[in-house]
Amino acid sequence: MSRIDVNKTYKLFIGGTFPRSESGRVYEIKGANKKFIANPALASRKDLRDAVVAAKSAGSGWANATAFNRGQILYRIAEIMQGRSEQFIDEICLLEGVSNKVAKLQVEEAIDTWVWYSGWCDKLSSVSGSQNQVSGPFYNFTTPEALGVVAVFAESKPSLLGVVRTLAPVIAAGNSAVLIASESYPLPAITLSEVLATSDLPAGVVNVLTGKVSELAPWVGSHMEIDGVDVAGLSKKQEDEIKLVGADNLKRIHRFSTTNHPERILSFMEHKTIWHPIGI
Amino acid sequence: MSNFEYASAPESKAIANIATSYGLFIGGKFVDPRKGKSFETINPATEEVLSKIGYADKLDVDLAVKSARSAFTKVWSKTPAKERGKYLYRIARILQERAREFAVVETLDNGKPIRESRDTDIPLAAAHFFYHAGWADKLEYAGFGNKPKPVGVVGQIIPWNFPLLMLAWKIAPALAAGNTVVLKPAETTPLTALLFAQVCQQAGLPEGVVNIITGDGITGAALVNHPDINKVAFTGSTEVGKAIARSISATNKSATLELGGKAANLVFEDAAIDEAVEGIVNGIFFNQGHVCCAGSRLLVQENVADEILEKLKARMSLIRVGDPMDKNTDLGAINSKEQLKRIHEITKSGDAEGANRWSPECKLPSKGFWYPPTIFTGVSQSHRIAREEIFGPVLSVLTFRTPAEGIEKANNTMYGLSAGIWSDKGAKILWAAKQLKAGVIWSNTFNKFDPASPFGGYKESGWGREGGRHGLSGYLKSDMKASK
Numbered sequence: 022m023s024r025i026d027v028n029k030t031y032k033l034f035i036g037g038t039f040p041r042s043e044s045g046r047v048y049e050i051k052g053a054n055k056k057f058i059a060n061p062a063l064a065s066r067k068d069l070r071d072a073v074v075a076a077k078s079a080g081s082g083w084a085n086a087t088a089f090n091r092g093q094i095l096y097r098i099a100e101i102m103q104g105r106s107e108q109f110i111d112e113i114c115l116l117e118g119v120s121n122k123v124a125k126l127q128v129e130e131a132i133d134t135w136v137w138y139s140g141w142c143d144k145l146s147s148v149s150g151s152q153n154q155v156s157g158p159f160y161n162f163t164t165p166e167a168l169g170v171v172a173v174f175a176e177s178k179p180s181l182l183g184v185v186r187t188l189a190p191v192i193a194a195g196n197s198a199v200l201i202a203s204e205s206y207p208l209p210a211i212t213l214s215e216v217l218a219t220s221d222l223p224a225g226v227v228n229v230l231t232g233k234v235s236e237l238a239p240w241v242g243s244h245m246e247i248d249g250v251d252v253a254g255l256s257k258k259q260e261d262e263i264k265l266v267g268a269d270n271l272k273r274i275h276r277f278s279t280t281n282h283p284e285r286i287l288s289f290m291e292h293k294t295i296w297h298p299i300g301i
Numbered sequence: 302m303s304n305f306e307y308a309s310a311p312e313s314k315a316i317a318n319i320a321t322s323y324g325l326f327i328g329g330k331f332v333d334p335r336k337g338k339s340f341e342t343i344n345p346a347t348e349e350v351l352s353k354i355g356y357a358d359k360l361d362v363d364l365a366v367k368s369a370r371s372a373f374t375k376v377w378s379k380t381p382a383k384e385r386g387k388y389l390y391r392i393a394r395i396l397q398e399r400a401r402e403f404a405v406v407e408t409l410d411n412g413k414p415i416r417e418s419r420d421t422d423i424p425l426a427a428a429h430f431f432y433h434a435g436w437a438d439k440l441e442y443a444g445f446g447n448k449p450k451p452v453g454v455v456g457q458i459i460p461w462n463f464p465l466l467m468l469a470w471k472i473a474p475a476l477a478a479g480n481t482v483v484l485k486p487a488e489t490t491p492l493t494a495l496l497f498a499q500v501c502q503q504a505g506l507p508e509g510v511v512n513i514i515t516g517d518g519i520t521g522a523a524l525v526n527h528p529d530i531n532k533v534a535f536t537g538s539t540e541v542g543k544a545i546a547r548s549i550s551a552t553n554k555s556a557t558l559e560l561g562g563k564a565a566n567l568v569f570e571d572a573a574i575d576e577a578v579e580g581i582v583n584g585i586f587f588n589q590g591h592v593c594c595a596g597s598r599l600l601v602q603e604n605v606a607d608e609i610l611e612k613l614k615a616r617m618s619l620i621r622v623g624d625p626m627d628k629n630t631d632l633g634a635i636n637s638k639e640q641l642k643r644i645h646e647i648t649k650s651g652d653a654e655g656a657n658r659w660s661p662e663c664k665l666p667s668k669g670f671w672y673p674p675t676i677f678t679g680v681s682q683s684h685r686i687a688r689e690e691i692f693g694p695v696l697s698v699l700t701f702r703t704p705a706e707g708i709e710k711a712n713n714t715m716y717g718l719s720a721g722i723w724s725d726k727g728a729k730i731l732w733a734a735k736q737l738k739a740g741v742i743w744s745n746t747f748n749k750f751d752p753a754s755p756f757g758g759y760k761e762s763g764w765g766r767e768g769g770r771h772g773l774s775g776y777l778k779s780d781m782k783a784s785k
Contacts, residue, residue: 153754163755163771268546268550270760271543273764284779295744297744
């Protein structure tokens with residue numbers, strides 16, 4: 022008899038740990054070949070709130086870490102992903118039904134995306150800050166700062182890259198994130214959280230929820246401790262709805278093209294301008 | 302009373318030359334509103350009617366937007382950037398030439414002291430046009446891509462606290478970036494915007510690039526909801542800002558919102574006390590406290606609180622309240638009856654919730670809308686006067702023991718527009734500036750504004766920045782933002 026594989030239970034990632042949904046709910050994920058792969062957690066509103074609490078408490082530590090330190094940790098994520106490439110490739114092949122070669126390209130691009138955003142962490146002030154020449158004896162300068170807690174609706178496909186290119190800029194900015202994985206392709210997001218858990222990323226900086234996007238989106242929109250949302254994975258209708266309820270705390274809500282760009286980072290930052298008189 | 306009373310030094314009204322009525326400024330001409338409706342604008346210091354102003358309804362708004370669209374497509378987008386800039390330079394110069402007239406009209410319509418309109422509002426408005434004029438042909442160097450493009454037609458709504466200055470904050474960057482605009486000034490302060498329309502005519506600005514429609518909140522809503530505007534730029538209350546965000550949620554319109562504030566002004570034990578007292582006074586009593594970034598929550602370190610309060614009260618007793626046209630006046634009229642009512646309502650809650658009110662003895666004029674400079678001590682964080690924007694000359698005083706507690710209290714608000722820090726220790730100032738969740742931090746100064754300095758809030762104080770390089774981005778299309 023051939024050996025029986027030891028299958029992984031795909032769970033949530035909240036505050037650096039891997040809990041099941043408090044609701045006890047799961048849903049079934051099948052591969053491109055229609056065969057059962059896993060029963061990931063079907064996250065509830067309470068799971069979302071727990072994730073926001075974790076993100077909020079991790080926020081100031083991450084935002085106040087040196088930019089160099091954040092850059093190194095993002096690079097570390099790329100390093101650890103590289104070592105686990107095969108696992109990601111297998112998962113992508115199984116889920117998306119693509120060839121090994123296509124999956125490999127996606128994984129490589131995802132790794133390189135982390136490297137690219139890693140390098141941005143300590144250059145944001147230089148590129149987006151300024152010393153302003155005001156008309157008077159004042160020293161006046163502007164620097165970008167992290168926004169706070171950002172919810173990220175990952176794109177469905179490409180299943181891994183869609184997660185990385187939305188998540189990396191958000192945490193490069195110094196924000197903490199609640200990532201809502203794609204409903205139909207959630208597994209790479211969970212496997213990525215195993216990478217994040219072993220990359221010196223402080224617990225709570227990234228939290229990953231799986232489940233029904235249509236169930237979670239309204240709760241994300243109305244949560245007063247969520248400051249920004251990347252709606253990449255939402256439909257136009259869901260985006261409109263989240264913008265409507267998100268106005269209650271003036272959430273910064275964005276949808277970007279798929280290009281990697283510093284604007285993706287800066288859109289989830291706030292610019293602070295500081296004045297001080299010059300004189301003796 | 303002291304023997305050294307100031308003699309009155311009134312500015313002359315003669316230079317104002319206010320017309321008995323004004324139409325809407327659409328397509329480069331003053332036109333009567335379609336339905337012929339109008340409203341009156343009054344001098345809040347005397348309650349005298351200054352002029353009759355055209356009331357724009359939905360039809361008029363539509364005409365104004367059409368005029369702006371046509372000017373955008375046919376003229377402004379084809380005008381070379383260099384020439385666009387030169388129009389803005391012309392406007393800046395004409396504002397400087399007519400500065401005295403503008404200052405007088407602003408003070409008559411708004412109630413602010415002539416000293417402030419003369420020395421702050423008008424020169425800063427002109428400076429905003431001069432600064433942005435220079436950007437018009439340098440946008441490709443601003444860091445927003447090699448070929449930055451305008452957004453299109455912008456609907457702009459401004460408040461009554463700095464009428465011409467807010468107009469300049471809105472129109473100057475919009476035009477520099479190549480947009481055309483429909484601007485709605487506040488219902489109670491339309492005059493300098495209408496005077497500005499004449500400036501546009503004098504400058505030979507192509508017809509329809511700037512359209513000015515007067516009216517109330519209904520007019521503003523019609524502008525926000527017009528299907529052919531590409532962007533909304535709004536300065537005003539957080540409540541209305543949220544309503545705008547909701548009403549554009551299912552559209553492709555973008556928005557910049559400059560909303561309310563409840564700024565903490567933090568005084569540490571090592572501050573230069575006399576300077577701090579001056580800064581506190583400037584922070585809350587400048588422009589009658591009708592300032593979204595006013596330092597309306599004074600947070601004093603406990604061990605210097607008594608000294609600060611004693612000196613603050615002595616200083617407040619010297620504030621001259623009265624005729625805004627008098628060049629010696631420090632505190633002018635409250636802008637409207639409604640605003641005065643709101644100040645009374647919220648300050649009464651301060652009394653009811655147990656805070657202690659103090660005002661210097663001062664005689665208020667019998668006509669017009671007035672409120673004395675006021676401080677509340679014994680304020681706790683849960684009091685309405687510590688949480689809600691009063692938008693009047695009313696200061697809530699709280700204390701803290703440790704710097705960490707000071708920061709905690711300062712950040713305990715839904716707002717995040719501005720904050721002040723008073724300390725003589727450089728490292729402490731930079732530490733505090735970093736901790737404070739606010740878009741503008743004034744350290745050892747307060748209420749300073751400059752066209753080169755980005756202004757705007759964190760949290761529920763709004764979206765985006767105005768002024769400086771950062772302010773331009775709101776008027777340029779982003780390649781990165783996917784449209785729906």
